[in-house]
Amino acid sequence: MQIVDIAFWASVLSIAMAAGTSLVYAAVGEIFAEKSGVLNLGVEGMMIMGAVTGFAAAYHSGNVLIGVVTGGIVGGFMALIHCFVTITLLADQVVSGLAVTLLGGGLASFLGQRLGVDGTPLVGLIGPRLLEIPIPYMSDIAYIGDVLFNRDMMTYLLYIVVPLVAFYIRRTRPGLFLRAVGENPQAADVMGVDVVKCRYFYTVMGGVFAGLGGVHLSLSYTPGWTESITGGRGWIAVALVIFATWDPIRSVFGALLFGGVNAIQFRMQAVGTNVPAALLNMLPYLLTIVVLVIITYFEGLRKKLGAPDALGLPYIREERV
Amino acid sequence: MNSIGLKMEGIVKDFPGVRALDHVDFIVNKGEIHGLLGENGAGKTTLMSVLCGLYRAEAGSVYLHDSNTDSEREVVISTPREAIVCGVGMVHQHFRLVQSQTVLENCILGIRDTNLVVDYKAIEKDIIELGKRYGMEINPEAYIWELSVGEQQRVEILKMLYRDAEILIMDEPTAVLTPQEARLLGETMKLMAIEDKTIVFITHKLDEVIEFTHRSTVLRDGKNVSTVDTGNTTKRELANLMVGRDVVFSIVRPNISPGDYVMEMRGVSVYDSRGVQTLKDIDIDVKSGEILGVAGVSGNGQKELAEVATGLVGCKNGSIYIGGRDMSDSSAGKFIKAGVSHIPGDRIGVGLVGNLPVSDNLILKSYQIKEICGGLLFNQRFVHEYVDRLIDEYEVVTPGRDTLARNLSGGNQQKMVLAREIESTYRCYDDTRLIVAVYPTRGLDVGATEFVRSRLVKQCSEGAGILMVSDDLEEIIAISTRIAVMYSGYIVDVVKADCVTLEDLGMLMAGERPIDEI
Numbered sequence: 001m002q003i004v005d006i007a008f009w010a011s012v013l014s015i016a017m018a019a020g021t022s023l024v025y026a027a028v029g030e031i032f033a034e035k036s037g038v039l040n041l042g043v044e045g046m047m048i049m050g051a052v053t054g055f056a057a058a059y060h061s062g063n064v065l066i067g068v069v070t071g072g073i074v075g076g077f078m079a080l081i082h083c084f085v086t087i088t089l090l091a092d093q094v095v096s097g098l099a100v101t102l103l104g105g106g107l108a109s110f111l112g113q114r115l116g117v118d119g120t121p122l123v124g125l126i127g128p129r130l131l132e133i134p135i136p137y138m139s140d141i142a143y144i145g146d147v148l149f150n151r152d153m154m155t156y157l158l159y160i161v162v163p164l165v166a167f168y169i170r171r172t173r174p175g176l177f178l179r180a181v182g183e184n185p186q187a188a189d190v191m192g193v194d195v196v197k198c199r200y201f202y203t204v205m206g207g208v209f210a211g212l213g214g215v216h217l218s219l220s221y222t223p224g225w226t227e228s229i230t231g232g233r234g235w236i237a238v239a240l241v242i243f244a245t246w247d248p249i250r251s252v253f254g255a256l257l258f259g260g261v262n263a264i265q266f267r268m269q270a271v272g273t274n275v276p277a278a279l280l281n282m283l284p285y286l287l288t289i290v291v292l293v294i295i296t297y298f299e300g301l302r303k304k305l306g307a308p309d310a311l312g313l314p315y316i317r318e319e320r321v
Numbered sequence: 322m323n324s325i326g327l328k329m330e331g332i333v334k335d336f337p338g339v340r341a342l343d344h345v346d347f348i349v350n351k352g353e354i355h356g357l358l359g360e361n362g363a364g365k366t367t368l369m370s371v372l373c374g375l376y377r378a379e380a381g382s383v384y385l386h387d388s389n390t391d392s393e394r395e396v397v398i399s400t401p402r403e404a405i406v407c408g409v410g411m412v413h414q415h416f417r418l419v420q421s422q423t424v425l426e427n428c429i430l431g432i433r434d435t436n437l438v439v440d441y442k443a444i445e446k447d448i449i450e451l452g453k454r455y456g457m458e459i460n461p462e463a464y465i466w467e468l469s470v471g472e473q474q475r476v477e478i479l480k481m482l483y484r485d486a487e488i489l490i491m492d493e494p495t496a497v498l499t500p501q502e503a504r505l506l507g508e509t510m511k512l513m514a515i516e517d518k519t520i521v522f523i524t525h526k527l528d529e530v531i532e533f534t535h536r537s538t539v540l541r542d543g544k545n546v547s548t549v550d551t552g553n554t555t556k557r558e559l560a561n562l563m564v565g566r567d568v569v570f571s572i573v574r575p576n577i578s579p580g581d582y583v584m585e586m587r588g589v590s591v592y593d594s595r596g597v598q599t600l601k602d603i604d605i606d607v608k609s610g611e612i613l614g615v616a617g618v619s620g621n622g623q624k625e626l627a628e629v630a631t632g633l634v635g636c637k638n639g640s641i642y643i644g645g646r647d648m649s650d651s652s653a654g655k656f657i658k659a660g661v662s663h664i665p666g667d668r669i670g671v672g673l674v675g676n677l678p679v680s681d682n683l684i685l686k687s688y689q690i691k692e693i694c695g696g697l698l699f700n701q702r703f704v705h706e707y708v709d710r711l712i713d714e715y716e717v718v719t720p721g722r723d724t725l726a727r728n729l730s731g732g733n734q735q736k737m738v739l740a741r742e743i744e745s746t747y748r749c750y751d752d753t754r755l756i757v758a759v760y761p762t763r764g765l766d767v768g769a770t771e772f773v774r775s776r777l778v779k780q781c782s783e784g785a786g787i788l789m790v791s792d793d794l795e796e797i798i799a800i801s802t803r804i805a806v807m808y809s810g811y812i813v814d815v816v817k818a819d820c821v822t823l824e825d826l827g828m829l830m831a832g833e834r835p836i837d838e839i
Contacts, residue, residue, distance in 0.1 A: 173435050180419045180430050187417035191431030192402035
């Protein structure tokens with residue numbers, strides 16, 4: 001009875017929004033990188049670095065904004081490592097991405113032990129956090145008001161950023177160049193697009209977004225620093241990019257779905273329905289595989305929605321065929 | 322005629338170990354269609370890649386027409402972007418198009434002075450207009466992957482015209498076209514020439530050179546051999562210039578009379594992954610004691626022919642028999658058992674495992690032999706003896722059997738492949754033996770070349786049949802019994818090697834039958 005209750009779904013959605021924000025940031029960032037042909041599996045590492053440095057900066061400065069900016073910049077620097085290794089040195093993108101994830105995890109845990117007051121651990125400290133800012137009148141709308149218009153600054157920012165990014169990729173000149181570089185860098189190169197510069201730019205941008213996703217965790221969703229605060233969200237974001245078929249708008253729905261899975265699980269337990277938690281946690285990955293099968297199987301869909309053709313491939317100009 | 326549109330002077334380009342362009346001078350007038358001819362590896366594409374900023378030349382200078390002063394002006398082109406700014410546009414042999422984007426999007430790729438938010442409607446009008454003007458109409462909103470090869474090529478040309486390219490380089494544009502499409506392209510080029518554009522037309526097809534071009538330049542071994550007025554020349558003369566050189570070569574072909582059929586292909590057709598037909602109704606056979614040379618400009622189906630003959634690719638239509646057995650649906654493993662050896666063209670990528678030692682590479686194909694591997698374990702003592710014997714017999718110069726294959730020189734690597742392939746053929750269940758040798762002497766020095774050739778001939782004299790693909794015409798004439806010439810996926814003709822000249826072969830390779838035979 002209670003499971004079809006609107007109030008129940010509104011509360012699930014509300015949690016999904018909170019949990020999904022960091023996923024959308026990370027996914028949009030990864031979409032940028034992958035659209036330019038760079039697969040960056042370092043999302044988890046970039047997120048957690050963003051989370052720890054962002055929280056530390058906010059804690060010491062007492063200003064959340066400084067925390068947010070710091071987290072973004074650190075995420076970008078982590079991505080820069082990946083750029084140098086894969087774009088300049090032409091190393092394998094999968095290996096480098098995994099290395100960034102491992103490096104980020106280790107480094108974040110190390111920093112978490114000393115970035116507190118006078119080199120003490122960050123764990124347990126309570127710092128400033130992003131507060132929900134209810135939008136007058138709109139937040140009073142029944143059910144959806146609380147879901148949509150009683151959120152923190154970073155979530156509101158996505159309301160603008162996501163459509164903007166989607167438009168940028170689809171309709172603008174730099175967006176066209178970006179897509180061309182990811183699809184066929186040879187073609188882009190002979191047409192005068194600087195492939196290396198483009199890939200560096202968007203991959204670093206992806207890192208900034210991933211860092212912001214991490215910051216949202218430590219400053220809003222689960223305020224404070226705990227070890228492995230990201231808890232695999234970076235990987236969910238990577239899966240989310242595929243699930244959303246490299247489209248920022250669709251990534252929002254995916255993020256709500258993936259973010260909502262946990263919420264549903266808790267609520268369902270509360271009302272006494274017995275769906276095993278492990279099964280629900282598996283759902284995002286299962287759905288990703290389903291989507292991957294569908295868009296790979298149908299040729300037309302693959303060409304319209306599939307991965308960028310040159311994803312994962314290094315590019316060198318003077319290559320004799 | 323009129324002023325110079327493009328002048329390249331003393332261009333030198335080195336690739337590791339080879340001088341690809343050796344002080345090439347190349348001049349094209351404005352409003353001229355200029356044919357650029359030469360064998361594979363003569364340097365045509367390399368020269369044009371230098372012009373496009375894809376390769377950086379070691380020496381030499383480039384001059385382009387300057388419309389302000391109506392004279393030529395030296396330019397430095399070191400990136401593709403600079404080439405485009407200078408008005409140089411190249412239509413690559415393998416199209417540089419983004420498959421998942423539309424014609425429009427491909428046309429404006431790289432152009433930086435559009436609005437930030439692209440106004441596709443306005444550009445669409447321009448593209449349609451441009452298409453009409455040059456007789457290349459195309460739907461600007463179509464995705465590239467929806468278009469035929471001929472239409473894709475139009476997009477390649479259109480996008481260059483759209484950015485006002487004054488110099489258009491067409492790299493073997495007709496290779497992928499049907500005859501009708503090729504004629505249309507010819508008309509388009511003439512239209513562009515009338516508009517005073519400078520057109521470089523790279524091709525192997527002598528007919529088209531005669532039909533479309535005003536003048537032609539022939540490159541050979543990275544040098545400009547000659548520039549001729551097309552009106553005053555003949556196909557035969559051009560063929561001569563392309564392949565003709567004073568060659569002294571010793572004829573060493575096996576002189577035993579051919580025996581039974583070792584391999585027969587009957588009506589074999591093959592399609593590649595994109596559905597393009599790469600082999601068309603091939604009918605050839607190889608008898609024991611015979612070397613069938615396969616000549617042709619590379620990319621005309623020789624690779625696919627070798628793949629069918631070794632079972633790497635199954636034939637969709639038609640059948641292949643090895644030693645009389647129908648092998649049409651068999652795997653490469655069954656071909657090996659039936660007595661087929663394969664000396665692949667890509668010896669480093671396919672022929673050898675570079676990171677394994679010489680000994681492992683030599684027994685790669687013999688591991689099923691009882692003496693080498695009885696059950697689970699190798700019989701090390703026997704393997705060492707076997708490997709040392711091969712190293713000795715095939716004169717492989719190596720510090721030892723444990724040296725990694727990739728550390729040997731090209732000649733020694735090829736000797737290893739040769740040793741493994743020849744020795745493994747002694748061990749099949751009947752005595753049918755076919756050796757498929759693809760570019761067996763490519764990149765080898767004189768000594769190694771001599772060695773490989775004599776071993777092949779020796780095998781032949783001992784009863785093997787050999788199918789040899791080569792781009793070295795002298796080699797083909799020197800050791801083949803018969804020569805099959807391939808052109809765009811079919812066999813133009815099979816001729817006896819002792820009554821054919823280089824020029825005849827050159828004509829056949831361009832898809833022309835010699836006049837006296839028609």
